[in-house]
Amino acid sequence: MNYETTTIAGERHALTGPEAPRSRRRAVIVGIIVVVLVMIGAWWAFGKGKSDGAATKAAATAPASALPKVTVVVPGRETVTRTVTGTGSLAARREMPVGVVGEGGLVTRVLVEPGSWVAAGQVLASVDRSVQAQTAESLAAQVRVARADARIAQTELDRSNQLVGRGFVSKADLDRKTATRDSANARVRVAEAQLAETQARNRRLDIRAPAAGLVLTRAVEPGQVVGSGSGVLFRIAMGGQMEMRAQLSEADLASVRAGVPAEVVPVGGTRVFKGEVWQVSPIIDPQTRQGIARIALKYDPALRPGGFASARVGAGASTAPLLPESAVLSDDKGSYVYVIDAQNKAVRRDVRVAEVSDEGALIGSGLIGDERVVASAGAFLNPGQQVVPVRAAARKE
CATH class of the missing domain: 2.40.30.170 (Efflux pump adaptor protein, beta barrel domain)
Structure with a gap:
């Protein structure tokens, strides 16, 4: 009995010694750590999913004022007259160079100046024809002589025709007189042709306008000797x-x-x-x-x-959608625009620009015309981004 009592007393002394409080604190700390870990595990398993769902729901139900506003246009289809630009020089539509037609000679008069209006056949300049005039007069005299010979031959033939019936003139004489008359008439025609040729040559000494028009340039002066190698003396714009x-x-x-x-x-x-x-x-x-x-x-x-x-x-x-130039963007893939779909999300749409003018960009392909196209600030959007579309005001004609 005494032994057991002693043993129990010894155990009580050991529990109530200096190490007892330290053991209790350790057990409390371990318990707290276990509780915290359990709470973290429970939150991770159940709370995170609910939080993510709530966040998603909050984003989906965010007010419209939190989304970016973009201006959109509905281009429709317009008929646009395409124009091309160029530069160049002015000129006469039909420019007629005028030079020496005949043999030429000494220019005696120049009758027009640049800027003058002339009629067809009008004399522009005259060339001295003193020698040619004498030649023409000589040929005219030869024509008169030939005509006189022809008249004499015709008179003799008529007289012979009256005498042949009486037997005073033979048939052979009548034939000779007829041949003489025909030869005289032929000489008349030759002389007349020579005179006409000379007169035509003389007329060609005058430098004339080939058609009505406006004189553009003049490259001849009185006293100048001109010929077939003198080049262009006048330039005329036909009809101006x-x-x-x-x-x-x-x-x-x-x-x-x-x-x-x-x-x-x-x-x-x-x-x-x-x-x-x-x-x-x-x-x-x-x-x-x-x-x-x-x-x-x-x-x-x-x-x-x-x-x-x-x-x-x-x-x-051409009839096609017409957009403001600010609506059309480009990158290494080509030209494109942003179209707002039914969910008010930005969607990239590749387009081909047919022409850019003061009126805007004419779209050759990629748009029908009834789409809502972002008019500006498209460079700050991303495909699929939610926006608030604002219709642009109608253009004033």
Whole structure:
């Protein structure tokens, strides 16, 4: 009995010694750690999923004011007249160089100045014809002699015809007189032809206008000796008609046709002259890769041949969506726009731009015309981004 009592007392002494509080604290700390780990595990298993769902739901039900607003346009389909531009020089539509037609000689008079209007056949300059006039007078005298001989031969033939019935003139004499009369008439025709030739040569000494028109240049003065090798003495614009020879690129020239309207503005002025293309060059310069469209213009003193001018030429009309230039973006893949779909999300749409003008960008393909297209700030959007579309105001015509 005493032994057991002693043993129990010894155990109580051991539990109530200095190490007892330290063991209790350790057990509490371990318990707290276990509880925290259990709570973390429970939150991870159940709380995170609920939080993510709530966040997603909150984002989906976010107010519209939190989304970016973009201006959209519905382009529709418009008929746009395509124009091409070019530069070139003014010239006479039909320029007639005038030179010496005959044998030439000493110029005695020049009757016109540059800028003068002349009629067809009008004398522009005269060449001395003193020698040629004497030749013509000599031939005229020969014609008169030949006609006198022909009259005598005809008289003798008539007399012989009266006497042949009485037997005073033989049939052979009558035939000879008939031949003499015919020969005299032939000499008359030869002399007349020679006179006419000389007169024609003399008339060619006058330098005349081949057609009515406007004198552009004059390169002859009185006292100058001219001949067949003297070159061009006058240049005349037939009817005063002018033209502009517009240089166009190979691609632009392919869309231009004869008869389309054009507008020409000479350099140094603001006045616009209306005309139309009357001829399109059938060839392309292999060096510049350009061709010429010839634009017919009515005469006006402000249109001076040799001057420089710019032109706008109609190249046909096309019906397609027309967008502001700010709506069309481009990258290494090409041109594109952002279209807002039914869920108000931005969707990239590749397009082909047919032409860019002052009116905007004409879309050749990629759009129908009823889409909602972002008019500007498309560069700040991402595909699939939610936006608030705002319809642009209608354009004022």
